[in-house]
Amino acid sequence: MGALLRTAECMGVGRVYLTGYTPYPADASDERLPHLRDKISRQINKTALGASELVAWSHYAHIEEVIRELKDSGYAVVALEQAPNSIQLPSWTPPGKLAILLGREVEGIEADILSLCDTVVEIPQFGRKESLNVVQAAAMALYHARFVPLA
Numbered sequence: 001m002g003a004l005l006r007t008a009e010c011m012g013v014g015r016v017y018l019t020g021y022t023p024y025p026a027d028a029s030d031e032r033l034p035h036l037r038d039k040i041s042r043q044i045n046k047t048a049l050g051a052s053e054l055v056a057w058s059h060y061a062h063i064e065e066v067i068r069e070l071k072d073s074g075y076a077v078v079a080l081e082q083a084p085n086s087i088q089l090p091s092w093t094p095p096g097k098l099a100i101l102l103g104r105e106v107e108g109i110e111a112d113i114l115s116l117c118d119t120v121v122e123i124p125q126f127g128r129k130e131s132l133n134v135v136q137a138a139a140m141a142l143y144h145a146r147f148v149p150l151a
Contacts, residue, residue, distance in 0.1 A: 001025075002047025003135045004102075009051040011142040016057040017066045017099075024059045025052040067101070067116045075099045079117040080141050081109045082131070086122035094145040102134050 001023045008016050018024045025048075026041040044052060060066050067077050076095040080102055101117060103109035108131075114120060123132060123140055132140070 002044040002049075002052070004138060005044070005048045005055055005057065006051040007135055007139045007142065009055040011139070011146060013055060013142065016055055017070075018057060018059045019063040019066060020061065022059075024057065027059075063101075063113055064116065067113075070099045071118075073097075076118045077101055077116070079103070079109050079114050079120045080123070080137055081114060081120055082122050083114060083120045086120040089121055089123045089141065089144055092119070092121045092144070092148075094148055098145055100138065100141055100145070102138055105134050 001018070005016060005025075023040045023044060025044050026037045030037050032040075070077055075097045077099045078092075078094070078101065080100055095118075100121075101109065101113070121141065123137055125131070131137075
């Protein structure tokens, strides 16, 4: 999570939404047990190198709530996932107001959550492995979204 926050900060992301059981840094309304909160925060901050203080973030219990709020605010929600209907990253033109949804490291994004997204984008793979680390994939997608002309 620290590497993701650091990548998001470096790419100028406005806010990172962390959902479900995703670890998150300590905050004022934190209800986790103090020893767990502190341990997780130390681990995140070790990799984030201060980015958790520089990039805005929020934690939600359920991703559906985040998707609904983003869409209501005019964002296109784009899932970064391998799927039959995905657009290959080099061919994708990012929209103006963009939220990129990342999945779990092994399981990815569930079909019911993919159906809530506006678009599914996939990073083509050329080796024998079928996927990238979530943070590496996020960095590629964010870089592409930053430098490809907007739709």
